Amino acid sequence: MEEKTKSLPTDLRMEANPPPRLLRVLTVVTILGFAGTLALGLKVAGTDIQQGEIQRIFYIHMPSFFGAFTAFGLTVVGGVIYLARKSERWDRIALAGVEVGLAFSLINLLTGSIWARPIWNTWWTWDPRLTSAAIMCLTYAAYLMLRAGIDDPGKRRAFMSVYGILAFVTVLITLFIIRIVPETIHPVIVGASPQNAQGGFEATSGVVIALVPSLLLWLTLMPITIIWHRVRLEARIEKLHQLKLQALSE
């Protein structure tokens, strides 16, 4: 046993696999883009008259939700294609979508909470939109838990594709909750705010200049680049796992 692990046959070694050129370019562009949108949000956009500096957190808060939307959306796409073609690559994309989306929605909740402290005078309130965003996070946490509970890899991939598709419903609810439960205090920046909304502000030209690039970055490059890296990592983890089994069964 000991010896075997020490001297793995060469065909069992993992080959070095540098990231493809496009991914390297994407990574650099994403990092630069993030720095750029931060500069726009922190320096270029004017300070809000009523809310002060805290309003600037909004340039991360709302885009991070849209980033989560893209990531969870990719989970749905990955799930559908996996079920149709049974290609493991798409299951990895689905899994990466969940993890990245979950991270983004936690950023969304956290930034919202930091903003709410001075503006609503509380870290958290049981507002319908906040509640449904929290439930959305829990759904995807449940995804990860469920995934860990299924041993058979074929079943795991098929089941999780199904669950990833169904879970997207909670994302849609978070988006449309104000139509089902109108008494939310969460402001709406684009379109009409609900009448109870507290802490809204006007989308002046300064706000738009800072918001739109950030929104586009979080909607596309941020999730896609990170998911791509995560998919590559997952592929290597699976490969490693396979080699382990192979080495043990030799």
Next chain:
Amino acid sequence: MKTPFINSVAAIIGKDLRAEMRARELVSVMALFALLSILVFSFALELDREAREEAVSGVLWVTLIFASLLGFNRSMAQERDQGNLDALLLAPISRAAIFVGKLLGNFIFTLIVALAILPLMTALYGLALLDGWIIVTTTLGIFGFATIGTLLATMTVQTQAREALLPIAMLPIALPFLLTAVRATKGVLSGAPAAEWQGPLGMLAAITVIYLVLCLLLYEYVLEE
């Protein structure tokens, strides 16, 4: 070659009903749970005859969803315990027939429990829960739970943690049913004009249809290896 859809669905429902009449494993457990839940809520929330409609409709639906979780788990466990799911899969019937058969069985059992606790809650809280529209809402909501619950229970009984995972998997996904059903029930109870609760009720119906279609499309993937 293939057994007709309707025949196989009827056979599966008939089998579940007969087994339930023999063993009374589902309805009795669900009903007892629902009763306990209502009593516990009454103590914990200090609900009385002047209880607010909002609280009561919340209690009703939380009770129903937890009771249905118990039932769905038990119903699918019966298919797994002796490897029976394999026996169903071996038969020349469509996978959709297995889903629809189990779904309707689950729906019937949970509906029986719901229809039993409505008069009970009416008596306890002095609210008109035996209203026609509340029964419509209940029926729709239970059907919604059953679609999603049947699909997810089929998945979770095949996992390691089995029963424990169904609540975690189902509660967030069943949330749209819960939200709309609670609102519709609350609206009807408070005697508000129909325009106020028809919205959520219609949305409940729409969500039920969407989930039903999704589950029908996805079911075969949780059965096949």
Next chain:
Amino acid sequence: MSDERALIDVENLSKAYGGMPVLRGLNFHVRPGEFVALLGANGSGKSTLLRLLSGLSKPTTGAIRVGGWEMPGEAMAVRAQIGLVTHQPLLYQNLTARENLDFFGKLYGIGREERDRRITDLLRKVGLRKRADSLVRTFSRGMKQRLSIARASLHQPDVLLLDEPYSGLDQAAIERLDEILFAGLDAGRTIIMSTHQLERVPRSAGRALVLSRGRITFDDATGSRDMSEIYRSASA
């Protein structure tokens, strides 16, 4: 390579679970009426092979044809021709013996009268006529296994697949089961039976197929040879 007369055609069949190969490139044919004993240690892939043949799981690569029908594409047609008995009885505990058979009869689309006739006949053959209306949960393991054979034969399949049918049975129950399997049921049926107990291979098995680590290491008529000798040389 396909054999014109074969009822079951297995070509280059492989199955892997998460990259772990369980079956590696199997090739064999079974002719109508053959009785094949499928031998191998635990974990050699016997159950996996029978699950694949019954259509319960799908091959990773390779092809299976039963009665000319391709799997998994024409699985529905294959299902109607196959009966499977495993070490799990695949019966409902809270139904009686007769109700269980009646339910499965309906799933196989057998008409009411024909169903009743076959059920009565099978219950007699497997020696459960008197217990026909008792709940299955009150049955002993041997009785469940006999009822399970009745379940698997109800639709008169061309092929009967038996996966370790003796596990958990005592000597008397085993003899009883053999009697039903090889005398009670109508002859001429194709049978593939897996077991890891060599002494359990019935004399009527005309052919042995030995699996070792997912490969066929022996496939021939048993003749007058000693099973344990075949097995020893094949798994070496």
